[in-house]
Amino acid sequence: MEREADEIFRSIKEFEARTGCIIPLHDLVESGDEVILSVDLPGVRKEDITLEVTETQVTLEAPCRTPLPSSKLGSRYRLRIEMPTELDTSTVKARLQNGVLEVRALKKRPRGTRITVE
Amino acid sequence: MDMSVRAEIYDKVSDARGKVILQGFPDVGLVGSITVTYLVDQLQLREVGYVDSEALPPIATIRNSEAKELIRIYEGKTSIVFLSEIPIPSNLIRPLAREMIGWAKKKNIGRIYCLTGLAEPNRLEIDTPKIFIAGSNSKLVDELVDKLEAEALEEGFVAGINAELVKQGSRMGYDVGVLLAQSHYNYPDPGAAAQILLKMPKLIEEHVDVNPLLQSAEMVRMQLRDLMRRTSDTMGVMQKSKELELPPVYR
Numbered sequence: 001m002e003r004e005a006d007e008i009f010r011s012i013k014e015f016e017a018r019t020g021c022i023i024p025l026h027d028l029v030e031s032g033d034e035v036i037l038s039v040d041l042p043g044v045r046k047e048d049i050t051l052e053v054t055e056t057q058v059t060l061e062a063p064c065r066t067p068l069p070s071s072k073l074g075s076r077y078r079l080r081i082e083m084p085t086e087l088d089t090s091t092v093k094a095r096l097q098n099g100v101l102e103v104r105a106l107k108k109r110p111r112g113t114r115i116t117v118e
Numbered sequence: 119m120d121m122s123v124r125a126e127i128y129d130k131v132s133d134a135r136g137k138v139i140l141q142g143f144p145d146v147g148l149v150g151s152i153t154v155t156y157l158v159d160q161l162q163l164r165e166v167g168y169v170d171s172e173a174l175p176p177i178a179t180i181r182n183s184e185a186k187e188l189i190r191i192y193e194g195k196t197s198i199v200f201l202s203e204i205p206i207p208s209n210l211i212r213p214l215a216r217e218m219i220g221w222a223k224k225k226n227i228g229r230i231y232c233l234t235g236l237a238e239p240n241r242l243e244i245d246t247p248k249i250f251i252a253g254s255n256s257k258l259v260d261e262l263v264d265k266l267e268a269e270a271l272e273e274g275f276v277a278g279i280n281a282e283l284v285k286q287g288s289r290m291g292y293d294v295g296v297l298l299a300q301s302h303y304n305y306p307d308p309g310a311a312a313q314i315l316l317k318m319p320k321l322i323e324e325h326v327d328v329n330p331l332l333q334s335a336e337m338v339r340m341q342l343r344d345l346m347r348r349t350s351d352t353m354g355v356m357q358k359s360k361e362l363e364l365p366p367v368y369r
Contacts, residue, residue: 040305
């Protein structure tokens with residue numbers, strides 16, 4: 001368990017070192033019909049966020065305006081995350097509050113035909 | 119539980135009569151960590167000891183080229199502060215809680231206060247997080263609720279080192295209070311820590327200016343990202359999400 005966590009941690013740090021981008025802390029929750037993604041983005045202005053949502057994936061990129069404590073860290077946030085279920089992209093809403101981005105979208109309703117049971 | 123795991127405290131504290139312990143190990147929103155680290159810095163507390171255990175990883179923190187212990191103890195005029203650079207390993211929680219209470223009694227320390235976060239799913243909507251109090255006995259909780267103008271945590275779960283300290287305090291007849299500030303679960307929350315720091319004049323008779331913390335909040339959140347990630351993993355192991363649940367109705 002600890003080894004797995006350490007492995008994930010190492011791959012995050014390697015990605016960050018390779019790309020100069022920071023993978024922000026984030027949390028993905030399914031709540032009823034909705035999927036809620038929150039992302040911790042300290043030092044980001046909402047007008048600087050590039051957010052793209054497809055049925056299966058959310059990607060975001062944003063520069064961080066806070067002077068960073070170490071040159072080992074990048075200066076941009078970048079996150080690409082697969083969704084646990086398909087999204088209805090016409091329902092996506094996003095807001096940035098106190099440096100936390102919240103993206104909400106309804107799950108795509110499965111297409112089907114209502115069957116009357118005889 | 120691995121009974122062979124021990125925690126040992128090495129210190130230069132002779133007698134701390136009249137002082138209290140402030141414990142702020144990495145936990146929900148890193149509220150405790152941010153609070154005690156800021157206190158150590160602002161009050162210029164003196165490093166007086168450390169905790170060692172075979173359960174700790176072979177890691178040394180380097181500060182200004184100097185090796186530091188992972189779990190350190192600092193002393194001020196009215197308090198003894200315990201802080202940790204890493205989340206407390208789950209197999210160290212029980213032995214450490216026992217050792218801390220035994221040590222506190224030996225040094226004539228009156229009480230232990232655990233400073234931590236209370237995961238609040240609607241944290242984004244809250245400008246001023248509330249402080250809730252739990253404790254090893256109801257008399258202590260009532261006293262803290264009055265003194266700090268806080269609310270009692272009437273029902274809920276506490277997990278991790280705070281749970282062990284409060285349970286063992288209750289069994290051993292020792293006062294352990296838990297101050298929980300509403301906070302983000304998975305993100306460092308300096309705003310929640312600031313609310314606990316504002317209680318310090320009443321808690322330890324020390325005033326702390328929280329403005330520098332709030333002004334540097336973005337930087338604090340950036341710097342603590344890695345510790346938060348590690349802490350989130352550990353919180354999963356110790357069923358920390360239990361704190362989001364209500365206990366069953368039977369008593």
